[in-house]
Amino acid sequence: MTAQQISTRPQAQQARLSATRQPVAVGQSGHRFDDLRRWDASLQLGFAERDGVTRMRDMRHQGPLRVQRPFYPEGPTGACHLYLLHPPGGLVSGDALHIEAWVGKGAHTLLTTPAANKLYRADRNGVAWHQHTRLEVEDGGLLEWLPQETIAFDGSRGRQQIRIELSGNARCLGWELLALGRPASQLPFVSGGLEQHFEILRDGVPMWIERQPLDPTHRRFRGNWGQRGHSVQATLWAVGLEDGQATVEWLREQLEPQSCWAVTWRQDVLLLRYLGDSRQDAWQLLESAWTQLRPRLAGCEACVPRIWRT
Template structure:
């Protein structure tokens, strides 16, 4: 009888292995007759919102995605989707680092799913601030980008394992990170990291080599010229940073122990890539500097 009461209490108050709290945000962006991109549709459920659109560089729509709880706990499932119609120009970012806290005693999965669809002639930038994965988390980060025709895209995913400044090492827990990019139904990039905190992948030289910070910037457009690749390699010092290109996907990677260095390098890379891909200089979102 006591176990039955406890089971009922778990269901009532949201505890237990089947807990699931969904937050959902869906956006649609369209270019108007003047060339300005407008937010034409917004649907949300749970604690996911946006601030009003900003236009610091003319017609490009800057959107700040807000998650008021400030972190993801066991059972949280954040779902973000954005649809950029032909001719739209958008930049999506976040006001602060995301946090994925340690899992509960049931080990319930927690995480975020991002779906970005960019139509022919549209441009989209997905530039969230970093994600901090706490010791003991059971985290899933899944990002999918679907491009059609001449769509252009720049995005990044920056991750810090544990809290090195506080002496917290990611020596327990799990991270499942998946990044996929399609163009016209053809898979151009498919990367997956399945990391256990106590695994050799985190500690070995063939893996993360005990580093806590890693990041990937990807840019997808037309063929890249060698001068840009040379400029990126000259600006971003090896071995922390690497630059590669394949099937039209340009990749800038960081592996090290300094999120400030990772972030600064990605900003510099973005500053070189954006004028080449989107014919306009990088415009730092104001929220990054507050």
């Protein structure tokens, strides 16, 4: 390729884009107000083990995504705890968050958040938000992905994607808790639309792939074969257990019997599901299950992040 071809290619691409785009409204601040508006933020983290200690080796960020200083409440050779910070506190139309975390061989990392994540109502043009999370764990590594709950306001529109890539005998335990609307304020989730994508792969082979559209106007949202009109749902996953089916039976005995949750073992992935109307009940279920599962998966007792109690 010649230097002239390199220099003219961006101009040609821009010309084609300009020909297909329609005039858009632009505010005095220079922000767009069409479906191409994007306010990006990204965070890239890397963790490596050395002499029995897991350290944050890499940290790169752009936009309003930060981390607090790593700390070790379980001792220097225990898990490296890290809080992910998003100062705006939520996503609005046009926001695009990209989170990547890499856990090296023999490293043990626990990632959580200091508060709930809020998905605000879309603007008058219905511009969506996007959140992409990619987690990679090397052979012998362990990652705990334990964010606090996500609250979707009525009218929110967006897409959430979580992709977990495991190598060798890497282990991972995580959860996602989603609350739809704000029933306490008499503001149920009756408009808008969310789409969730979950993927777990080991050595490139899919273990769990799931796509979930949440449209409050669709009959699935009210049907007994779907959401059944419930406003809170949660999923916990655990990968790397030595005896998954026995763990399922044991977990059913340890947790309080309720009709709003179930646990299964498929393709070497333990999945615990909650479907109900109480954020508090869902959180307590997740935390209790994590407390029971952690010794079996990590070989150490659960150490509750201090931020959960503040």
